Amino acid sequence: MFFVVNLIIFYKEKAAERAANKIFTNLTKRKQLGRGEFKEYEEPVALPSEIKGSLRLAKTEGNLINEHVKSLQARNILAIAGDKETRKLPKRLKRKFVDKWDIKKVTADSTRH
Structure with a gap:
């Protein structure tokens, strides 16, 4: 016991x-909000040998909007889009039988079954 x-x-x-x-x-x-998978974003870095003269003359690298979107995705605020799932059709389609009546044969005393 x-x-x-x-x-x-x-x-x-x-x-x-x-x-x-x-x-x-x-x-x-x-958390996985969307269908896609999160990929870490590496910010582009300019090496000292690439910077010539002053910093004002250096070209900007990267995209501010992309950095902001990646930041929102990393903090689970924005869903990550992925491949759209396609709807799979059945391999064999069902046959539908329809019973059609000829209009000329239908009378007041005729029955369907």
């Missing part, structure tokens, strides 16, 4: 630990 009680307590502690880990990962892990 003592062993069974200890086993029940052990399983309750494990369940509480799993619940705490689930909450922790839910709060810290990046």
Whole structure:
């Protein structure tokens, strides 16, 4: 009996630990909002040998809008688009039989079945 009680307590502690880990990962892990997969964005860096003269004459690198979108995606604010899932048709289509009546044969006393 003592062993069974200890086993029940052990399983309750494990369940509480799993619940705490689930909450922790839910709060810290990046969620998948869209169909796509998040790819880390590396900001372009100009090496000192590439900069000639003053910084005012240096050409800008990168795209401000792309950097902002990647930042929103990294913070789970914006969904990441992926490949659109195509709808698969069944391999064999169902046949539909329609019972059509000739208008000339329909009379007041004729029945369908």
